Amino acid sequence: MNNDAFKNFLLENQQCNKLYRTLSEQDELLARSFEKVFEMHNKRLGRYATDILSFLEQSEYRADYVQRFINRVKYLNMLQASFDANPIQEKLYDTSAKVDRGDYNVALLLSIIVSNHRLEIMQSLLEFISFIKKPEGRIASVGMGTGYELKLVHESLPKWIIEGYDTDEKAHTDARKLLHYFNITDNIRFGGMFPDDRLSTDTLYDAILLCEIMEHLEDPSSFLKKMRTCLKPGGFIFVTMAVNIAQEDHIYLYASINECRKQLIECGLVTIIEKIIPMTIRSISSAKDREALFQRGNYMAIVQ
Ligand SMILES: C[S@@+](CC[C@H](N)C(=O)[O-])C[C@H]1O[C@@H](n2cnc3c(N)ncnc32)[C@H](O)[C@@H]1O
Incomplete structure (x- = not known):
């Protein structure tokens, strides 16, 4: 990361810093995406990030919400790749998937600040x-x-x-x-x-x-x-x-x-x-x- 504004943003937002560090360690593309969202939306990101991270930090998901998010994004990327290879309605969904609703909700929230x-x-x-x-x-x-x-x-x-x-x-x-x-x-x-x-x-x-x-x-x-x-x-x-x-x-x-x-x-x-x-x-x-x-x-x- 060589963007000073983003570095300062992370210094001022410790919860974002923690999120960014975990993403960087485990999924470079998601870390880049978070950085890009900051580059494009700057101050607007802060409002959503404060809301969502402070809520998740005290929720039942506090121990592993970033991991839950990363796993869900990996699963969705696989589904997307399979649809892109053959873009028909039957490839869009996966009714056999056993998705944990907690993971689903965590991803709905975190994706607002990472995508x-x-x-x-x-x-x-x-x-x-x-x-x-x-x-x-x-x-x-x-x-x-x-x-x-x-x-x-x-x-x-x-x-x-x-x-x-x-x-x-x-x-x-x-x-x-x-x-x-x-x-x-x-x-x-x-x-x-x-x-x-x-x-x-x-x-x-x-x-x-x-x-x-x-x-x-x-x-x-x-x-x-x-x-x-x-x-x-x-x-x-x-x-x-x-x-x-x-x-x-x-x-x-x-x-x-x-x-x-x-x-x-x-x-x-x-x-x-x-x-x-x-x-x-x-x-x-x-x-x-x-x-x-x-x-x-x-x-x-x-x-x-
Ligand atoms: C992708 S989520 C969107 C949630 C939220 N609007 C957001 O953008 O973050 C779709 C939601 O619609 C709900 N849902 C699906 N079919 C529904 C229906 N027929 N009536 C009400 N809710 C439904 C699902 O349970 C799920 O929570």
Whole structure:
């Protein structure tokens, strides 16, 4: 490492220093990725890193969270290589995989600070939260995972009613622990499958978050159409779609950015803002490059 700004950042952030040292010892590519995220996002990284590392350091994962992350990334890289060699839907997922939900949640959190791609998704989510800002409202996060996105929403929209939905029980336990750690106890309610287990069917939403969930669904088109009916007139949806990203539970293949755009149009949704978020950093210099050089990553849209 010969970057003075990064060295200073590590000196001032001991938890990041520890993370970087472990990554450097065990997985040089992940260490480089962390360094690159700092180079690209600088001060923005600090906020996420402080949140996530201080939470993990006191969590049930404190003894081995970096190791859990490294092992999961190795597994996902193998799955990705197998999909890249034969990019068909059946190679995208692995239903036989026995993935520990703790490892899954640790990776969701740590990837926000070690991969540019996840940090950009969180940044886009924050921009969406600023975009919808008004004093009061109701928002649902479907597939809330670790609950970190609920924390980001609550911080900026403290008077909003927030509903977090996830089909996984451990996601619920971990999300509650995370929110408790950040002293967030008000205005947040939880449900399982959305929209089937909606907490109240006679209330509509000002906003719905669909962050890294669409590729987990068998029929994302029907799901999006249902989401439309859950929105208040003038409400917004934040949606991401993973394109060509293999994961054991990614059962729906989006093979191109245009496929994502087409699905939104077919579901009667109008795109207000879109962003292309590639997995590889070399293709990020301009919006035009992002699309022209795109191979895999996320398509993000704010739709109405
Ligand atoms: C990749 S994680 C994304 C978590 C979080 N939104 C984030 O970006 O960090 C996808 C989540 O969706 C949940 N999930 C999958 N299918 C679901 C469904 N039909 N309804 C609600 N949650 C679902 C999974 O349990 C998992 O926690």
